[in-house]
Amino acid sequence: MEKLINEIKELIIESLALEDMSTDEIDTNEALFNEGLGLDSIDALELGVAIKNKYQISVKDENEADIQKHFSSVQSLATYIHGKLK
Numbered sequence: 771m772e773k774l775i776n777e778i779k780e781l782i783i784e785s786l787a788l789e790d791m792s793t794d795e796i797d798t799n800e801a802l803f804n805e806g807l808g809l810d811s812i813d814a815l816e817l818g819v820a821i822k823n824k825y826q827i828s829v830k831d832e833n834e835a836d837i838q839k840h841f842s843s844v845q846s847l848a849t850y851i852h853g854k855l856k
Contacts, residue, residue, distance in 0.1 A: 800844075827851060
């Protein structure tokens, strides 16, 4: 799971052009949106596309509440992706 967490952190940095940030600066349990990392809805769309491209996982069939839950932190995103890859 640690490898997947680091991959997601790298994916966030690459897909959102956060070159001035390292994976160590992204807290695994910190909120990705608003008060946490500070991502917005455009970032969420870009991250969703990056996840689809890398892991062939689409969240379009999920309801909005579940998407918000899955994208709440790197940890929750890793748990979601891990479950879909099984």
